[in-house]
Amino acid sequence: DTEVTQTPKHLVMGMTNKKSLKCEQHMGHRAMYWYKQKAKKPPELMFVYSYEKLSINESVPSRFSPECPNSSLLNLHLHALQPEDSALYLCASSLRLAGGGETQYFGPGTRLLVL
Amino acid sequence: DQQVKQNSPSLSVQEGRISILNCDYTNSMFDYFLWYKKYPAEGPTFLISISSIKDKNEDGRFTVFLNKSAKHLSLHIVPSQPGDSAVYFCAASEFSGNTPLVFGKGTRLSVIA
Numbered sequence: 357d358t359e360v361t362q363t364p365k366h367l368v369m370g371m372t373n374k375k376s377l378k379c380e381q382h383m384g385h386r387a388m389y390w391y392k393q394k395a396k397k398p399p400e401l402m403f404v405y406s407y408e409k410l411s412i413n414e415s416v417p418s419r420f421s422p423e424c425p426n427s428s429l430l431n432l433h434l435h436a437l438q439p440e441d442s443a444l445y446l447c448a449s450s451l452r453l454a455g456g457g458e459t460q461y462f463g464p465g466t467r468l469l470v471l
Numbered sequence: 472d473q474q475v476k477q478n479s480p481s482l483s484v485q486e487g488r489i490s491i492l493n494c495d496y497t498n499s500m501f502d503y504f505l506w507y508k509k510y511p512a513e514g515p516t517f518l519i520s521i522s523s524i525k526d527k528n529e530d531g532r533f534t535v536f537l538n539k540s541a542k543h544l545s546l547h548i549v550p551s552q553p554g555d556s557a558v559y560f561c562a563a564s565e566f567s568g569n570t571p572l573v574f575g576k577g578t579r580l581s582v583i584a
Contacts, residue, residue, distance in 0.1 A: 360514075362514075389571070396577075397576070397577075398560055398574035398575060398576055398577055399515065399560075399574055401571050401572075404571060412571060444512065446514050446515070448514075457503045457520075457522055457564075457566050458503075458564070459505060459517055459520055460505075460517070460572060461517055462507075462514035462515045462516070462517075463514050464513055464514045465512070465513065465514045467512055
């Protein structure tokens with residue numbers, strides 16, 4: 357089983373709202389990732405957690421706040437987003453950090469629209 | 472500077488024929504390569520990978536070839552089917568390092584019935 361689940365599938369929010377995206381995997385993976393993907397572009401890495409610790413933050417604005425409550429869960433808290441933040445947000449996981457020949461498995465994504 | 476390049480934004484192939492998607496990389500430290508398939512508004516699906524100790528890896532209709540000296544890899548799909556129509560991303564990482572995957576910009580494959 358290589359399943360990564362994400363909720364919600366779709367989210368519409370105003371610029372003053374606070375919302376959270378959730379990601380879950382039960383493959384025993386210890387590395388989890390948030391990506392942002394715009395149409396016709398490759399996934400763009402935002403955050404990496406390794407063993408529940410933030411390992412990489414790719415200079416993401418503070419209106420995006422990641423959280424890894426345990427080894428199976430990854431959240432992305434959203435606050436005061438801008439319309440240009442509208443995108444497909446993807447979660448991925450791998451057994452260990454990419455490198456070491458690790459394959460990342462992606463969830464189905466949350467399509468976010470900021471009005 | 473793009474470290475992983477997919478120079479063909481799109482490719483059309485007739486059903487039943489071979490699809491060949493190409494990928495070039497510049498970082499000689501990359502030694503693990505993956506191909507992902509992506510439908511619109513869905514997450515990428517892992518297809519096949521290859522490490523630098525091999526020059527070929529096969530999984531059903533999908534074969535990936537790696538030419539390390541040319542820093543080039545290709546994905547062959549044979550026979551191509553209409554359901555293969557999607558965007559294909561090539562990605563690379565350094566086996567020995569804690570580095571994230573580096574993605575190419577993708578190639579849109581259209582398989583025509």
